[in-house]
Amino acid sequence: MNSTANTSSKKRKMRLPLYAAGGATFGFLTATLFKKLPSDLNWTPSVYYDYDLLFALVALMLLVTVIWNSISLSRTPHVPPEEPDDYADDLPALITPAERSLGRAMMLSSFAVITAFAWVALALSFYEANSHSSSSPSLFILGNLVAACISIIIVVVLQTLTIKRYNRYFPDRALDLNSHNMKKDHFDKLDEGEKWIVYRAAYRSFQTMNLLLGIGMAASVLYSILYSFAAFPIVMLAVIWMINLGVYFRETYRAQKQ
Numbered sequence: 001m002n003s004t005a006n007t008s009s010k011k012r013k014m015r016l017p018l019y020a021a022g023g024a025t026f027g028f029l030t031a032t033l034f035k036k037l038p039s040d041l042n043w044t045p046s047v048y049y050d051y052d053l054l055f056a057l058v059a060l061m062l063l064v065t066v067i068w069n070s071i072s073l074s075r076t077p078h079v080p081p082e083e084p085d086d087y088a089d090d091l092p093a094l095i096t097p098a099e100r101s102l103g104r105a106m107m108l109s110s111f112a113v114i115t116a117f118a119w120v121a122l123a124l125s126f127y128e129a130n131s132h133s134s135s136s137p138s139l140f141i142l143g144n145l146v147a148a149c150i151s152i153i154i155v156v157v158l159q160t161l162t163i164k165r166y167n168r169y170f171p172d173r174a175l176d177l178n179s180h181n182m183k184k185d186h187f188d189k190l191d192e193g194e195k196w197i198v199y200r201a202a203y204r205s206f207q208t209m210n211l212l213l214g215i216g217m218a219a220s221v222l223y224s225i226l227y228s229f230a231a232f233p234i235v236m237l238a239v240i241w242m243i244n245l246g247v248y249f250r251e252t253y254r255a256q257k258q
Contacts, residue, residue, distance in 0.1 A: 075101040102166060106163075109158060127144075206244070
């Protein structure tokens with residue numbers, strides 16, 4: 001026992017110089033990086049026009065998402081294949097390739113809508129920022145805004161087609177596009193196993209959101225330390241964080257009262 005303890009003590013002592021060297025290296029690299037940081041972050045990712053590279057990346061992301069969504073949708077039949085009633089109870093409850101493609105199409109459709117609305121928000125903000133300048137907005141800014149608005153129409157139409165395909169494939173839990181509580185009504189149609197999956201996914205999303213909000217808060221504080229004081233992002237993240245936790249605790253309290 002004593003020899004083992006002495007060996008462990010020697011190993012810890014041998015590691016101390018390595019830890020010290022690693023800390024010194026990290027400190028040196030951090031100090032060097034801080035010296036090379038720009039005085040602000042007012043940089044414009046561009047090639048020819050201001051922010052053209054940024055909008056090109058957003059457009060490329062949207063294009064890839066729309067194409068992938070269309071491919072997944074094309075691999076899904078309009079209606080599920082009919083199985084004989086005599087063997088319906090013996091079939092294993094597995095996800096078919098068509099159902100997997102349809103689920104992927106639903107996910108990509110949501111990503112495409114978010115990307116398109118982010119593109120419109122960026123394009124509108126960019127247009128408004130340049131509309132007060134002495135010169136009129138360039139053709140690039142106007143064309144970018146028009147393209148963003150067209151992308152909204154494309155993704156909304158594609159999402160409508162995806163939801164209609166979903167309703168044909170799963171008529172027992174169809175999504176009502178005219179309902180104000182479409183997602184709640186759809187959740188009520190799920191069985192207990194599917195609801196349990198949704199509960200697990202929602203809780204995992206809740207935990208991830210808390211982590212990301214904490215990281216965003218730390219990043220905002222770091223930006224204020226390195227560059228300039230920015231109160232709005234910190235306040236906005238704090239409000240969103242409190243609302244996220246407040247909804248969770250409210251639902252927990254309501255469930256305990258039942």
